[in-house]
Amino acid sequence: MSQSPGQLLLKAYYERLYERLEESRARLVARIDDLLRIEFEKQDFAGLDEEKRVAYRQACLAFVDERAEGYNPFGIQYTFDRVRSRHAAELEFQLNWYDSREEFELLVAMALALADHTVPDTDLPALADELIRRAGAFPDSSIIDAYLAEPNLQKLPDYIVALAIEDVVCRRGEMRGA
Numbered sequence: 001m002s003q004s005p006g007q008l009l010l011k012a013y014y015e016r017l018y019e020r021l022e023e024s025r026a027r028l029v030a031r032i033d034d035l036l037r038i039e040f041e042k043q044d045f046a047g048l049d050e051e052k053r054v055a056y057r058q059a060c061l062a063f064v065d066e067r068a069e070g071y072n073p074f075g076i077q078y079t080f081d082r083v084r085s086r087h088a089a090e091l092e093f094q095l096n097w098y099d100s101r102e103e104f105e106l107l108v109a110m111a112l113a114l115a116d117h118t119v120p121d122t123d124l125p126a127l128a129d130e131l132i133r134r135a136g137a138f139p140d141s142s143i144i145d146a147y148l149a150e151p152n153l154q155k156l157p158d159y160i161v162a163l164a165i166e167d168v169v170c171r172r173g174e175m176r177g178a
Contacts, residue, residue: 008124009111010111012124014070017071028064035160036057039156060164067165106135133170137166140166144163
């Protein structure tokens with residue numbers, strides 16, 4: 001079964017995010033350290049000793065690995081058929097503390113608009129970079145908005161990783177909130 005140009009672009013988008021994340025991992029970790037320090041100072045979370053701060057840093061690094069696996073073109077999500085993949089995505093939407101459905105719909109719409117005709121494979125990397133420039137990394141926007149609406153420690157690792165990915169991986173400069 002052939003895929004539409006929009007579907008191919010979305011796959012290229014995730015693959016390009018994976019490549020960028022892996023290429024910039026050291027800078028990403030350094031940015032996470034900076035953002036954590038800033039957020040700890042800004043929010044003045046009570047009772048955070050050095051051991052707890054280290055634990056939040058470790059959680060952020062684990063979330064980076066999780067995100068890389070989600071973008072990995074050879075990751076587990078590509079081993080399932082489309083029906084199971086849709087079901088898994090729906091379950092993920094229900095389980096997350098943030099609602100990313102609207103952001104995902106916008107991402108798909110942007111991909112369809114960019115790839116509104118037959119796209120040669122050679123054009124996909126450039127179109128994927130353009131999609132990253134316009135949309136950022138899914139689901140960063142949803143995570144950032146939900147945290148800013150109600151900051152708390154449970155959301156902190158996701159938030160910090162989302163900010164760092166937008167800044168370093170997507171090269172979108174300083175994001176809101178930091």
